[in-house]
Each structure stands twice: as structure tokens, then as C-alpha cells.
Amino acid sequence: MILIVDDVPENVYSLQKVLEFHGFQVDAAFSGEEALRKILSKQYVLILLDVQMPGIDGFEVAENIRGFKKAKDTAVVFLSANYTDINMIIKGYNQGAVDYITKPVDTDLLLLKVKTIYKLYEAKQDNSRQNQEILVLYEHAKEYNQTLLNKIDKFKQVFDLAGVAQWEYYTENERFVPSAQLNKLFNGDEDISVSKNDFFGTLGISEDSLLGQASNAKEIVRMNCQLERNLESKGLKVLLQPEYEDEKLKRVLGVVQEIDNSPI
Incomplete structure (x- = not known):
């Protein structure tokens, strides 16, 4: 919305008629005091402000609204018959006029300036909304990450308490990935x-037998039963879980638990 401030009603109505004809919403104030009251209660994109008015003049209005929260993004354009007075022009710009x-x-010139100010205002608002959306997303991401870290920490505490450790074996490159809990359990x-050979040696199986039996869904059940019997005397319990892709063994996941440390 645009606020026109002028103590001469004819000046206000002529500008209002032109601006409304071109689709702009317009409000009017006929004194500096009335303008300040309206600016306190409403938000304006632009204030067309007459410089010379009785009582509070245009310069005082501009100075007073500097601290208004509702006017922080509002553009001020001064209107004056004394355009040739350089001191008044400088004073106007010093008071925050754009x-x-x-x-x-000149209504054509005025419309050009008003349209430009509106475009700048809308671009600034869009940028502000985008920044706010980014800030909200960032805060949500921070909360999510913290929640995830808290859950990981709780899982780690539970696993440590239960003597549970995990490991992964990738068939494509024969890579063995022990978890920190497994390293702590063994070393x-x-x-x-812990090395792959030392770990499989403790389980009493070879890498080839792991690959051979895990490649068959039925054989993996047999291997789990065999490991349970073999490792019971060592105070360990092991469970293997194969993962397949296109019916080919892709990865073997394993869980190792120290029976003696289990709270169960």
C-alpha cells in the first residue's frame, strides 16, 4: 500500500486517482501527525511525503518513522515545489528518502518510480522469506542431527552394556569392516x-566357507547353528545375516555378543 501525505487535499486526490487507476492500493493523510498515527498502525511499501506542511513537516515525519518497526522496509519519496533548493534536497536524503x-x-515519472520501488520491495520480501525458510530448515536439520546423535549415543551405550558388537563383510572386494565395539571386544x-583373519579364526570359519554358505539362504541357518555351538564355550554368541542383490550375495552382516557381559 502507498501512503500519500499532503496538507492540500487536491494534491492527495489527484495522485490517489492516478495510482489507483494503475492498480495500486492507496491511503491518505492530510497532516504529519495523521501520517505518524497511520504508519504506526499499518505497513506501507511507499510513502509519498510532502515536505512543507504546517505542524509536523515532511522532514520531521521521515525522522520520526526511522525507529518504527512497521516502516523498516518502507521507501520514502519527498514531494516539494522547491526542488531547486539544494539544501532541502540534501536534507531529504539525509532523512532517509530514496x-x-x-x-x-509528472505522473509518468511518478509511476515509473513507484513501479521500480515496488519491484525492489517485492524482491527484498522474497529474499527475506527465502532466508527465513532456509533458517527454519537449518534449525530443523540441527534438531534432527542432534536427535540422531543422541540415539546413536544411546545405542552405543546399550551395545557396550550388552557386550554387543557389529561387523560387515563385502563380497565384491572382500572387505571386512569391524565396528568400534568389535575392536574393543577383541583388542x-x-x-x-581387529583383522579379518583373526576374527574369522576366532569364529572357527574360513573366508571361503563364509562365502559358500552365506551364498545359500538355507546354509546360512546351518552356519548360525554351528557357530552357536562352537562359540558357546568362549562366552560368545554370533548371528550372521546375508544380504542379496539380484540373487547374488552382496554383503554379510554380523552381530557378536559376549554372553558373560549380557544383562539378560
Whole structure:
């Protein structure tokens, strides 16, 4: 919305008629005091502000609204018959004006300036909304990440308490990936990785037998039963879970638990 401030009603009505004809919403104030009251209660894109008015003049209005929250993005264009007075022009810009237009107003020039100010205002609002959306997404991501970290920490505490450790074996490159809990279980230190050979040796199986039996869904059940019997005396319980892709073994997941440390 545009606010026209002028103590001469004819000046207000002529500008209002032109602007409304071109689709702009327009409000009017006929004194500086009335303008300040309206600016406090409404938000305007642009204020067309007459400089010379009795009582509170245009310069005082501009100075007073600097601290208004509702006017922080509002553009001020001064209207004056004394356009040639350089001191008044400088004063106008010092009070926060974005432009200075002489009277009588050239309506074509005014419309050009008003449309430009509206485009700048809308671009600023869009940018502000985008920044706000990004900020909200960022805060949500922070909350999600913190929740995830808390869950991971709780799972780690539970696994440590239960003596549970995990590992993965990838068939494509024969890569063995022990978890920190598995390293701690076998080496007493999370940062010292247990080797593939040492681990399979403890289980009493070879890499070839793991690949052979895990490639067959029925055989993996038999292997789990065999491991349970073999490792019971060592105080360990092991469960293997194969993963397939296009009916080919892709990965073997494993869970190892120290029976003696289990709270069950």
C-alpha cells in the first residue's frame, strides 16, 4: 500500500486517482501527525511525503518513522515545489528518502518510480522469506542431527552394556569392516582394528566357507547353528545375516555378543 501525505487535499486526490487507476492500493493523510498515527498502525511499501506542511513537516515525519518497526522496509519519496533548493534536497536524503520529486508531479515519472520501488520491495520480501525458510530448515536439520546423535549415543551405550558388537563383510572386494565395539571386544581398544583373519579364526570359519554358505539362504541357518555351538564355550554368541542383490550375495552382516557381559 502507498501512503500519500499532503496538507492540500487536491494534491492527495489527484495522485490517489492516478495510482489507483494503475492498480495500486492507496491511503491518505492530510497532516504529519495523521501520517505518524497511520504508519504506526499499518505497513506501507511507499510513502509519498510532502515536505512543507504546517505542524509536523515532511522532514520531521521521515525522522520520526526511522525507529518504527512497521516502516523498516518502507521507501520514502519527498514531494516539494522547491526542488531547486539544494539544501532541502540534501536534507531529504539525509532523512532517509530514496527519491525527491518536484511539484507539480509528472505522473509518468511518478509511476515509473513507484513501479521500480515496488519491484525492489517485492524482491527484498522474497529474499527475506527465502532466508527465513532456509533458517527454519537449518534449525530443523540441527534438531534432527542432534536427535540422531543422541540415539546413536544411546545405542552405543546399550551395545557396550550388552557386550554387543557389529561387523560387515563385502563380497565384491572382500572387505571386512569391524565396528568400534568389535575392536574393543577383541583388542580392548576401539581404535585398533581387529583383522579379518583373526576374527574369522576366532569364529572357527574360513573366508571361503563364509562365502559358500552365506551364498545359500538355507546354509546360512546351518552356519548360525554351528557357530552357536562352537562359540558357546568362549562366552560368545554370533548371528550372521546375508544380504542379496539380484540373487547374488552382496554383503554379510554380523552381530557378536559376549554372553558373560549380557544383562539378560
